[in-house]
Amino acid sequence: MCGIAGQVSVTGARADEQLLAAMSARIRHRGPDGEGIYLDGPVGLAHRRLAIIDLTDTAKQPMTNEDGTLWLVFNGEIYNFIELREELAGKGHTFRSDGDTEVILHAYEEWGRECLSRLNGMWAFALWDSRKQELFCARDRFGIKPFYYARAGDRILFASEIKALLAHPDIGREPDDPLLLAFLAWGVLDHTGGTMFEGVRQLQPAHRITFSRSGAGTPEQYWDVAMNPDAGHPWPEEDERASAAFRDLLTDAVRIHLRSDVPVGTCLSGGIDSSTLAVMINRLIRAEAPRSVGDRQKTFSVVFPDPRFNEGAYIDQVVAAAEVDAKRITVEPDEILRDLPRLLSMQDEPFGSLSIYAQYRVMELASRSVKVVLDGQGADEQLGGYLAYQGSYLRGLVHDLHLSTALSEAAGSYRHHSGFFRDALGQVLVRSERRSLLRGDVPPVSRYTGSLDEVLKREILSTNLPALLHWEDRNSMAFSIESRVPYLDHRVVEFLAALPLHQKIRNGVTKYILRRAIKGLVPEAIRCRMDKMGFVTPEEVWMKEGLRPFVLAILTSPSFRARKYWDADRVLASYNDYFEGRSAYSPEIWRIVCTELWLRMMFDARE
Numbered sequence: 001m002c003g004i005a006g007q008v009s010v011t012g013a014r015a016d017e018q019l020l021a022a023m024s025a026r027i028r029h030r031g032p033d034g035e036g037i038y039l040d041g042p043v044g045l046a047h048r049r050l051a052i053i054d055l056t057d058t059a060k061q062p063m064t065n066e067d068g069t070l071w072l073v074f075n076g077e078i079y080n081f082i083e084l085r086e087e088l089a090g091k092g093h094t095f096r097s098d099g100d101t102e103v104i105l106h107a108y109e110e111w112g113r114e115c116l117s118r119l120n121g122m123w124a125f126a127l128w129d130s131r132k133q134e135l136f137c138a139r140d141r142f143g144i145k146p147f148y149y150a151r152a153g154d155r156i157l158f159a160s161e162i163k164a165l166l167a168h169p170d171i172g173r174e175p176d177d178p179l180l181l182a183f184l185a186w187g188v189l190d191h192t193g194g195t196m197f198e199g200v201r202q203l204q205p206a207h208r209i210t211f212s213r214s215g216a217g218t219p220e221q222y223w224d225v226a227m228n229p230d231a232g233h234p235w236p237e238e239d240e241r242a243s244a245a246f247r248d249l250l251t252d253a254v255r256i257h258l259r260s261d262v263p264v265g266t267c268l269s270g271g272i273d274s275s276t277l278a279v280m281i282n283r284l285i286r287a288e289a290p291r292s293v294g295d296r297q298k299t300f301s302v303v304f305p306d307p308r309f310n311e312g313a314y315i316d317q318v319v320a321a322a323e324v325d326a327k328r329i330t331v332e333p334d335e336i337l338r339d340l341p342r343l344l345s346m347q348d349e350p351f352g353s354l355s356i357y358a359q360y361r362v363m364e365l366a367s368r369s370v371k372v373v374l375d376g377q378g379a380d381e382q383l384g385g386y387l388a389y390q391g392s393y394l395r396g397l398v399h400d401l402h403l404s405t406a407l408s409e410a411a412g413s414y415r416h417h418s419g420f421f422r423d424a425l426g427q428v429l430v431r432s433e434r435r436s437l438l439r440g441d442v443p444p445v446s447r448y449t450g451s452l453d454e455v456l457k458r459e460i461l462s463t464n465l466p467a468l469l470h471w472e473d474r475n476s477m478a479f480s481i482e483s484r485v486p487y488l489d490h491r492v493v494e495f496l497a498a499l500p501l502h503q504k505i506r507n508g509v510t511k512y513i514l515r516r517a518i519k520g521l522v523p524e525a526i527r528c529r530m531d532k533m534g535f536v537t538p539e540e541v542w543m544k545e546g547l548r549p550f551v552l553a554i555l556t557s558p559s560f561r562a563r564k565y566w567d568a569d570r571v572l573a574s575y576n577d578y579f580e581g582r583s584a585y586s587p588e589i590w591r592i593v594c595t596e597l598w599l600r601m602m603f604d605a606r607e
Helices: 016-025 081-090 100-120 177-186 236-257 271-288 311-322 333-347 355-366 378-383 391-397 405-435 454-463 465-477 490-498 512-517 539-544 550-555 558-562 568-581 588-604
Strands: 003-010 034-040 043-049 068-076 119-130 134-139 148-152 155-159 207-212 262-265 298-302 325-329 372-374 482-485
Touching: 003 016, 003 068, 003 119, 016 034, 016 043, 034 068, 043 068, 043 119, 068 100, 081 100, 081 333, 100 119, 100 148, 177 588, 236 271, 236 490, 236 512, 262 271, 262 355, 271 311, 271 378, 271 512, 298 311, 298 355, 311 325, 325 355, 333 355, 333 465, 333 588, 355 465, 378 490, 378 512, 391 405, 391 454, 405 588, 454 465, 454 490, 465 482, 539 550, 539 568, 539 588, 550 568, 550 588, 558 588, 568 588
Parallel strands: 262 298, 262 372, 298 325, 372 482
Antiparallel strands: 003 043, 003 155, 034 043, 068 119, 119 134, 134 207, 148 155
């Protein structure tokens, strides 16, 4: 896990070493353990190192092959590097280091661009092939690791974070209005190849691109996931076989995600996904004693005094069952105000809710004890974990004339989640009203249209998971922490995608196969939970109470009133309606506030 940056001159002019150093300095938090720069005529590569595997200087970057024809800067982890190393050694390749970076170089030598299909992990890398005079760049299948690029004059710049690109004075001078309005209206980001900075692009998940004297090539998709659209007909033997296979596969994913030469811990929210990881890790400690974890697993959680948002009771059950070394933190509004400038700076783009701050503080807590954490991101999008997916499932069943299944699913959804659906109807109306506060042409964003298989694929690759991974990467790297997500082992994703839909939702119960697979492993109160929280915060309460003076100061400020993106008078009136109890809270309020702060930081301050 590291930070990378670089440049290619399309005219053949020498790389700008001073600019490269400035770009590297802006992402020092991603790699405080070392730095390196490589220059070769029109190409410059920079690397900030966070030493995780092979802590010696033989693993430093930029890294070259034996004859110096290939140079690599790499951010991420290749979890199957041991197996790949053995395979490549059998083909005659020799290694000087013990880490995973050199494996990419030799895999490229052996298989060329198709080496990506051999990699199991998370990555963003740039590989300079001096023989071809081209820079080959790629991003992992799910976009766990970031890769941004932009054109400035005769140079193409790339980096792990947008702030590094902004070291060039001509990059990102204006907001990208359509993407900014899409965020304000729908809460989405990273759902396209653009960013909220005009002219700044990102390589999308599962894509590769080549930079050369000819400029930037067309991004190519090298992997896709095929979702099974079949509703299926459950029967006991299939359930048992599928859940056992899933349990074994997820266990192996956790096993290889624990490979590390530095301490590894676990983010624990109290929900089913993170609790499963904590319990599986505990079993691996007893069975295999992974040295990265030690004798006792460390977990990191956030709790709140307000019982509506506090998962402490569930966390307690996991702590007792797995006998972990549990560390917790709580959050107060004055701490948000203290940390908000740095948090926003780390994220580079506005973020959709204050749950991001809860995660930020969990990473800060973890950084005092470990250098790597495992997290449960990605399970919801694969297994229908968000209750809004139930509507898509029902719609698809009716469309395909699975009417009896649709009736049983509707009955199950009402039985388990009637409160959610009542609240959701009110939220739909409130959010629609608040979207009307915006000015400009708001692009349409389709999240829940289509059948369940179509929705889940979209959520995995564009409309939801990429944004969550964006926030997690920046929150963890803000404290030089590597965050790993075993549910996004591509073997797990492909396995779950191939299953019929009834293994994901059945009779209104979400994550059916996961719940069945962990029976007897995870405490029943957690395994059978029907609510969905995660690292939530009492945002609704804070926005009415502790943060109210701060919010009012923003909404009445001259800069806020001068923005073209919203009707300032109506925004203030809508916030006051919420404060006085005439309307419910919705996240559009925070998104507008956060966007105003972002505009001040990223554009007004640069002027």
